Amino acid sequence: MLTFVSVNEKTQKQDSLHSEVRIAHGVLHRLRQDLFVDAFAFRPLPPLEDAKICRWVPWLPERLRQWARWLPHATVGFFSAFVFLVDLASSGPGSLHGMVAAGFSLLLAVPPMLTLFRPVGAYWLSLVPFAVGAFADAGNPYGANIFSNGAFPTHVIVMTLVVLRTRPRLAMEMWLVTFAVAAVLTALVGAEPGDLLTVAVFCGVILISAAAVRAWREERRQVVETQTLTEEERSRRTLLEERALIARELHDVVAHHMSVIAIQAEAAPYRVKDTPPELATSFATIRENAVAALAELRRILGVVRSADPDAFAESDPEAPQPTLGNLDALLGSVRSAGLEVEAVVTGSPRPLPQGVELSAYRIVQEGLSNALRHSPGADARVEISYVLGGLGVRIINGAPSRLAKPSPGAGHGVLGMRERVQMLGGEMTADHTEDGGFEVAAFIPVTNTAGQTKAGGGRA
Numbered sequence: 151m152l153t154f155v156s157v158n159e160k161t162q163k164q165d166s167l168h169s170e171v172r173i174a175h176g177v178l179h180r181l182r183q184d185l186f187v188d189a190f191a192f193r194p195l196p197p198l199e200d201a202k203i204c205r206w207v208p209w210l211p212e213r214l215r216q217w218a219r220w221l222p223h224a225t226v227g228f229f230s231a232f233v234f235l236v237d238l239a240s241s242g243p244g245s246l247h248g249m250v251a252a253g254f255s256l257l258l259a260v261p262p263m264l265t266l267f268r269p270v271g272a273y274w275l276s277l278v279p280f281a282v283g284a285f286a287d288a289g290n291p292y293g294a295n296i297f298s299n300g301a302f303p304t305h306v307i308v309m310t311l312v313v314l315r316t317r318p319r320l321a322m323e324m325w326l327v328t329f330a331v332a333a334v335l336t337a338l339v340g341a342e343p344g345d346l347l348t349v350a351v352f353c354g355v356i357l358i359s360a361a362a363v364r365a366w367r368e369e370r371r372q373v374v375e376t377q378t379l380t381e382e383e384r385s386r387r388t389l390l391e392e393r394a395l396i397a398r399e400l401h402d403v404v405a406h407h408m409s410v411i412a413i414q415a416e417a418a419p420y421r422v423k424d425t426p427p428e429l430a431t432s433f434a435t436i437r438e439n440a441v442a443a444l445a446e447l448r449r450i451l452g453v454v455r456s457a458d459p460d461a462f463a464e465s466d467p468e469a470p471q472p473t474l475g476n477l478d479a480l481l482g483s484v485r486s487a488g489l490e491v492e493a494v495v496t497g498s499p500r501p502l503p504q505g506v507e508l509s510a511y512r513i514v515q516e517g518l519s520n521a522l523r524h525s526p527g528a529d530a531r532v533e534i535s536y537v538l539g540g541l542g543v544r545i546i547n548g549a550p551s552r553l554a555k556p557s558p559g560a561g562h563g564v565l566g567m568r569e570r571v572q573m574l575g576g577e578m579t580a581d582h583t584e585d586g587g588f589e590v591a592a593f594i595p596v597t598n599t600a601g602q603t604k605a606g607g608g609r610a
Contacts, residue, residue: 527551549586
């Protein structure tokens with residue numbers, strides 16, 4: 151029993167050791183991928199987006215906004231020039247001289263500028279003047295201090311820029327490498343290690359703050375992308391729903407015509423005495439095709455039929471689709487709901503194709519529904535214009551007299567109206583009016599009209 155327990159404990163210790171080795175190997179592999187593989191890869195910083203500039207400085211003229219897009223690049227470039235000039239001016243007699251001093255100042259100023267194009271490479275390059283400055287300060291009679299020269303503050307700023315440009319986890323990786331190098335330099339130059347821990351904690355706070363800002367920006371970007379994709383998907387789904395609703399309604403129109411074709415084709419041979427066999431066969435073929443088309447329409451109708459009719463739709467799914475002749479009933483139901491609406495018909499009313507009548511009716515219906523929903527207490531006006539070559543429809547409402555209740559719908563009524571008009575080759579505009587109301591105006595072209603022209607016109 152004791153032997154079994156000892157063997158079991160030994161196995162657990164080996165598994166734990168293997169787990170720790172795997173974790174250490176994973177950390178080193180990630181460190182290698184982040185800081186060593188393609189360290190000097192070209193990753194240019196893109197200019198600011200126009201939307202951000204408009205949000206930050208909306209008062210800026212259009213010409214200056216084009217230059218403002220490069221503000222981060224200009225800021226980093228100014229900082230690099232400032233570091234170069236300050237370090238070159240502070241080079242005293244006890245430090246490097248002449249061209250060597252200018253070369254060291256240039257080496258100190260290049261890494262911040264390099265973060266705009268090769269951020270990880272800029273980090274490694276900024277370690278070079280830090281190490282050179284530490285060795286140059288080794289002979290200081292007052293005691294060597296690797297953090298006393300200007301190379302280390304510049305290096306900290308470079309690390310901060312790298313974190314803001316890449317990913318948050320680089321903050322910890324660069325912090326570990328930097329202070330491992332600092333510990334080695336402290337031992338080599340014989341400097342006092344007293345400040346090492348304090349500086350390490352201070353730099354850790356700075357890099358963690360930069361990593362938090364970077365993580366917040368990344369999260370915000372992902373949220374914006376998700377919201378954009380969600381909005382696009384919602385718009386696409388809404389468009390499909392509206393097209394399905396239009397297809398369901400137009401089914402009755404097409405089915406009616408196909409039924410007439412089938413009936414006429416079946417009755418035609420009996421109206422002619424001694425019908426030729428070829429003609430009878432042709433009529434039979436026409437009837438068969440019409441019946442097959444009706445069957446296909448019914449099958450498609452089962453797929454696209456909407457389960458949620460709108461507020462003004464007929465309760466009977468078998469009822470015929472409405473036309474402009476049903477406009478009075480629609481206006482009566484809207485008035486009973488509390489909307490004061492006036493209807494004006496201009497021109498000579500005449501029978502129109504059923505698709506045009508149905509679409510015009512639905513446009514008026516949706517326009518009045520939107521007025522009820524979004525402009526409570528306002529008056530509305532409906533204008534139907536029978537003009538040469540088409541039909542004009544205009545729905546306009548005034549400003550609301552009280553606060554509108556939040557609408558649970560997706561707000562895609564205008565999209566549905568626009569789909570109907572475009573399907574018939576017409577044009578439509580929908581926009582707010584100067585007095586705070588809303589106006590929808592559509593023109594549906596009509597090339598062929600059925601029936602005879604009736605005289606009249608009036609006010610409903």
